[in-house]
Amino acid sequence: MEIIISALVVGGISAVLAAVLTVADALVNNYGEVNITVNESKSYKVKGGSTLLSTLAGEKIFIPSACGGKGSCGLCKVKVLSDIGPILPTELPYLSPKEKKDNIRLSCQVKVKSDVSIEIPEELFNIREYLSTVSSIEDVTHDIKELFFDFEEEIRFKAGQYVQLIVPGYGDIKGETMRAYSMSSQPSVKDGVELLVRLVPNGIVTTYVHKMLRVGDKIRILGPFGDFFLRETDSDIIFIAGGSGMAPIRSIVLDMMEKGVERNAYYFFGARSKRDLFYLEEMKEIESKMPNFHFIPALSDPLPEDGWEGEVGLITDVVDRYLAEQGDEASREGYLCGSPGMINACISVLKKHNVPEEKIYYDKFG
Ligand SMILES: Cc1cc2nc3c(=O)[nH]c(=O)nc-3n(C[C@H](O)[C@H](O)[C@H](O)COP(=O)(O)OP(=O)(O)OC[C@H]3O[C@@H](n4cnc5c(N)ncnc54)[C@H](O)[C@@H]3O)c2cc1C
Ligand code: FES
Incomplete structure (x- = not known):
């Protein structure tokens, strides 16, 4: 208990200090106008002092972000070509050794205080x-x-x-x-x-x-x-989702149906009990139109009143069972969506069944 209280006190003091420093920085330092050069071809005159993420947004250049600039999603990475000071402690957890070497920074954490040159994927302009x-x-x-x-x-x-x-x-x-x-x-x-x-x-x-x-x-x-989309290969597809992780997989499956993609696809959807299941009718209809598509809903805690006759167990166990029954000869790709815990557990199961890590794509919702 004491440890928790100390952690909260230290956390609270750090937050207050950070806020005071930000206000002091804004009052004391007037950075005036600075230049941001993007991809060595476009240049923007901006007011200095804000984060790179929000400064770029002001110029209608939108860097990916899931946390809205809180420093907790790690999606807002950009390559910085000029010197903008050392990597901040808040950036460290999200940067691999290679990214640190390549000057990749979290744009929501670094501030634009002087002229800066950055490199971003061209598609971000769209x-x-x-x-x-x-x-x-x-x-x-x-x-x-x-x-x-x-x-x-x-x-x-x-x-x-x-x-x-x-x-x-x-x-x-x-x-x-x-x-x-x-x-x-x-x-x-x-x-x-x-x-x-x-x-x-x-x-x-x-x-x-x-x-x-x-x-x-x-x-x-x-x-x-985002780069969570179906790769154009002939491999069998293993989709795994839970809860609202249904969203991107449904989009991909509907798109496959419209485009007449005939690859073998197994969609494992995990839920606790029947009240957490949805789109069952729609998935059944898609199965009837796409002979190589199989939808496998599984309940981890079905209630007696659910009258559930489908798969029971954690989604990882159900996937494990199916893949073991199929054998591991086929070339497969994994597309996973849901909580970080579920995704990490599913990656282990897929790797166990010879799905190479570089062929496992996911969006962690958390
Ligand atoms: C690529 C991607 C795609 C996604 N797609 C979907 C989707 O299709 N559908 C979907 O539902 N979600 C999706 N998510 C998740 C979504 O972005 C949000 O994270 C989620 O909806 C929660 O947002 P929120 O603002 O309601 O919660 P937040 O306010 O961010 O809070 C999340 C949790 O943290 C707790 N919390 C917040 N602040 C603090 C604090 N200071 N201290 C302690 N605890 C705190 C809250 O109590 C809550 O439990 C996706 C995420 C990613 C990264
Ligand atoms: S926007 Fe989420 S870490 Fe930067």
Whole structure:
């Protein structure tokens, strides 16, 4: 108990000190106008003093982010070509030795205080901000809502990618908050995006979406982001998802169906009990249209009243059983989506069945 209290006190003091230093920095230092050079070809005159992430966003260059700049997702990496000072302690957990050597930095942590030159993938210039109108909100389970956001202009994305939803401040939450959500609609739907949002207790954005967002509301959305999409190979596909991890896999499966992709695909969907299952009818219908697609829902804790006759057990055990029965001769690829714990456990199972680590793709929702 004492250890926890000490940790909280130290954490609290650090947070206060960080806030004081930020305010002092802003008051004492006026960095004036500085130049950001991007990919050695484009140059932007900006006001110095803010983070690289928000400064670039001000110029409509949107770097991937799932945590909205809190330093907790590690997605906002950019290669910095000029000297912007040593790597900060808050960046260290997210940078591999190679990334450190290559001057990769977390753009939400480093500040633009003088001229800086950076390198980013060209496709990031295609990321746009869309003003959307919420056109439908449906409960698909007790804690997951399916929402459709109408866009005023068309969006182009790859099945499996995600967008960032920006919600306004409410209650004690000052200012906007941004979080990542994968498209559950397929790319042929261009007039907006469908998202599946699971309520996280006390979560800022999910509480807003579940309790405050209404049909007709206007919401800003950035995207598309991410490299979780189907690779064009002949390998068998192992999809594994839990909860709202359904979203990107559904988008990929619908896209495969529309494009007539006939690869063998096994989709393992893990849930606790029947009330956590959804889209069963739709998946059955897809199975009937795609002979090589197999949907395998599994319940870890079915209730007696569920009358469940399908697979029972942790999704890892179910996948393990299926792959063992099939034998490990086939070339396979894994596409995983859900909580970090589930994904880590599934990676071990796939590796056990000879799926090479570099052929396992995932988005960790957490
Ligand atoms: C690529 C990607 C795609 C994703 N796609 C989806 C998707 O399709 N559907 C989906 O539902 N989710 C998705 N997520 C997860 C999503 O981005 C959010 O992380 C999630 O919805 C929670 O957001 P929130 O703002 O409600 O919670 P947050 O406010 O971020 O809180 C998360 C948890 O942390 C706790 N917490 C917050 N602040 C603190 C603190 N200071 N101290 C201690 N605890 C704290 C909260 O109580 C809560 O339990 C995706 C994530 C990624 C990275
Ligand atoms: S935006 Fe999440 S770590 Fe930088």
